[in-house]
Amino acid sequence: MSDPVIPVVDLADVSSNDPAAQARASAALREGFGTYGLVYVKGHDVDRAALRPFYDAFRTFVARSEDEKRQCLRADDWYQRGWTPANTEKAVAAGGQPDFKECYFAAPCPRDASNASQYPELYPENVWPEPPVPGFREGYLGLGSALHEAGVKLLVAAARALGLADDTFTRKIEGGAHVTRVLDYLPLDAARIEAGVLWGEEHTDFNLLTLLPGGQFYSPAGEPSARPDDRSGLYLRTRATAENPRGVRVRGSVPEGCLVAQVGQQLEILSGGRFLATPHEITACGVPGWSRLSSAHFVHLAPNELLFPLEPFRDASATAAYAPPVLAGTYDIKTLVDIGLAPRAALDKLGYRHYDRLDSIKAAERR
Numbered sequence: 001m002s003d004p005v006i007p008v009v010d011l012a013d014v015s016s017n018d019p020a021a022q023a024r025a026s027a028a029l030r031e032g033f034g035t036y037g038l039v040y041v042k043g044h045d046v047d048r049a050a051l052r053p054f055y056d057a058f059r060t061f062v063a064r065s066e067d068e069k070r071q072c073l074r075a076d077d078w079y080q081r082g083w084t085p086a087n088t089e090k091a092v093a094a095g096g097q098p099d100f101k102e103c104y105f106a107a108p109c110p111r112d113a114s115n116a117s118q119y120p121e122l123y124p125e126n127v128w129p130e131p132p133v134p135g136f137r138e139g140y141l142g143l144g145s146a147l148h149e150a151g152v153k154l155l156v157a158a159a160r161a162l163g164l165a166d167d168t169f170t171r172k173i174e175g176g177a178h179v180t181r182v183l184d185y186l187p188l189d190a191a192r193i194e195a196g197v198l199w200g201e202e203h204t205d206f207n208l209l210t211l212l213p214g215g216q217f218y219s220p221a222g223e224p225s226a227r228p229d230d231r232s233g234l235y236l237r238t239r240a241t242a243e244n245p246r247g248v249r250v251r252g253s254v255p256e257g258c259l260v261a262q263v264g265q266q267l268e269i270l271s272g273g274r275f276l277a278t279p280h281e282i283t284a285c286g287v288p289g290w291s292r293l294s295s296a297h298f299v300h301l302a303p304n305e306l307l308f309p310l311e312p313f314r315d316a317s318a319t320a321a322y323a324p325p326v327l328a329g330t331y332d333i334k335t336l337v338d339i340g341l342a343p344r345a346a347l348d349k350l351g352y353r354h355y356d357r358l359d360s361i362k363a364a365e366r367r
């Protein structure tokens, strides 16, 4: 497969009442999510002019002292809000090289109180820097909300593309632990560039759908700048075929003004593998001292939704590939342990955890 063309979905087509427009969006999405696990998205409401001031604000935060940043660190909440230091998260599929990035998490949607009581670490309150960084909170919530809205529209198109009722996926994300992340990929020195260190190891996202608005490079002097060379970028791996059993490595080349939308593991599972959770990686640039900022919004299934192929896709091979069914919240907890953000003890909560009650009753009897 040479020079693949990743389809563009126009959200205006998704919202249109014109059946031909809806069919055009569904066809683009079926091809993009089915073959590449990814589409480009136009017709969205993300304010691209607001991206650079937001990234500048995050750089102001990242430049603060370790002590100041640690006030926003929430290890007890499994880093699901606030600041994540570099070398914390590991990509599971790629042998666990920690990534060279500092991150921040915040949720742009209102918190679901019932889900928060059942899954407290997936629904912490947002954390904001003190003293405030001008423009950071407003820029964050504005970007996250616009990306989420784009995600909701795409999920309508995704349902149509699979021959399902329009609201099949949008019903399942109500009250989900949706979260927006901003990342600062750290400058590498010449030795690390030589060694081929990546900014983000190859992995698949574990949520339902990921929206990426595009990044910004910064020169060693800290100036927002055009990319210094052609080495840095998002690469994805296409679906394995008989011809290409390891898939084909494709560079994401995003048309001006478009978002990128990626299939996560949860959407692959619900679709019985018809949509592909794309393995992707972020390569660093080949010039020492440059950094890159980017952001992503992760749309999640609500935690009590079942993660198993939907009924029309539940054939023998999909059942074998994705059984046993689990709740999305359980899946989230397991994954957060796998990638090093939650402690292993979090898994103990997934079974009975009151065995010590009988022990203490028996001890009392012996007294």
Ligand SMILES: [Fe+2]
Pocket (backbone or CB within 6 Å): 203, 204, 205, 280
């Ligand atoms: Fe990712």
